[in-house]
Amino acid sequence: MSAHSRSIDGVRIPRFLYxxxxxxxxxxxxxxxxxxQGFRGIDTANQRRHYHExxxxxxxxxxxxxxxxxxxxxxLQTKFTFREGQDHRLPYDxxxxxxxQVEQSFASSLEHLHTDTIDSYVLHGPSRRxxxxxxxxxxxQAMESLHAAGRARLLGVSNVTLEQLERLCEVAHVRPRFxxxxxxxxxxxxxxxxxxxxxxxxxxxxxxxxxxNREVLAHPEMAQIVxxxxxxxSQIVFRFAIDVGMLPLTGTxxxxxxxxxxxxFDFQLSPAEVERIESIAER
Numbered sequence: 001m002s003a004h005s006r007s008i009d010g011v012r013i014p015r016f017l018y019x020x021x022x023x024x025x026x027x028x029x030x031x032x033x034x035x036x037q038g039f040r041g042i043d044t045a046n047q048r049r050h051y052h053e054x055x056x057x058x059x060x061x062x063x064x065x066x067x068x069x070x071x072x073x074x075x076l077q078t079k080f081t082f083r084e085g086q087d088h089r090l091p092y093d094x095x096x097x098x099x100x101q102v103e104q105s106f107a108s109s110l111e112h113l114h115t116d117t118i119d120s121y122v123l124h125g126p127s128r129r130x131x132x133x134x135x136x137x138x139x140x141q142a143m144e145s146l147h148a149a150g151r152a153r154l155l156g157v158s159n160v161t162l163e164q165l166e167r168l169c170e171v172a173h174v175r176p177r178f179x180x181x182x183x184x185x186x187x188x189x190x191x192x193x194x195x196x197x198x199x200x201x202x203x204x205x206x207x208x209x210x211x212x213n214r215e216v217l218a219h220p221e222m223a224q225i226v227x228x229x230x231x232x233x234s235q236i237v238f239r240f241a242i243d244v245g246m247l248p249l250t251g252t253x254x255x256x257x258x259x260x261x262x263x264x265f266d267f268q269l270s271p272a273e274v275e276r277i278e279s280i281a282e283r
Contacts (some may be wrong), residue, residue: 019043035065047081075120080123189244219280235261239267
């Protein structure tokens with residue numbers, strides 16, 4: 001993977017991330033398996049409703065103990081999630097002010113992941129569907145303090161609209177270096193947000209590239225591209241993501257698929273193929 005990374009502010013960013021959502025009891029072995037297959041970027045969140053962050057940390061610790069990886073080879077990304085996105089298993093005191101909740105959640109993440117720094121700390125979606133509210137700004141300022149202290153090396157935001165992202169970039173002292181969105185082909189694979197990221201020195205992370213686009217994956221033209229390159233449909237989609245400047249996530253639970261997903265750096269799609277995939281499902 002070393003040849004397939006870039007550096008942002010001195011932080012090495014792999015070109016592919018392993019997502020740990022919705023793994024529950026399988027989180028630890030699957031995290032360890034992903035590292036064994038070659039993933040060096042791990043995405044999680046301190047949101048017990050959809051993630052098991054402590055088990056992610058156990059998987060990483062086991063891989064380190066086995067000599068598979070060193071901590072300094074890994075890119076660890078986790079998130080602060082507002083109360084509305086959590087269940088009853090909260091990583092902070094819900095009665096505390098938002099900045100204190102961020103600090104408590106972050107401290108809990110460090111403990112879960114057995115580390116003293118987080119490579120990318122992400123606001124796990126704004127507190128409202130439209131615009132940014134006081135809680136969003138308070139959370140971001142708390143995250144900026146973690147960044148200033150060197151504890152969170154880079155900051156990001158997920159599940160944002162273009163308008164929310166533009167607003168955050170206007171008011172932030174430390175601008176986001178990552179945006180992580182669910183990526184729908186019917187929306188041009190989130191074209192507007194990606195375009196803003198491309199001109200704003202922000203890395204766009206795409207998730208649900210496969211699961212959110214099942215109809216597109218079955219399109220006859222996709223089958224032709226698959227046949228032309230003698231690759232799997234997953235490899236074509238992830239190669240497309242790389243070619244349009246995305247940092248893709250995969251959450252596969254299969255070791256063969258993990259290896260296959262990482263095996264996309266020795267071929268390229270033609271510009272015409274990239275253009276066709278980008279517009280294949282737009283209404």
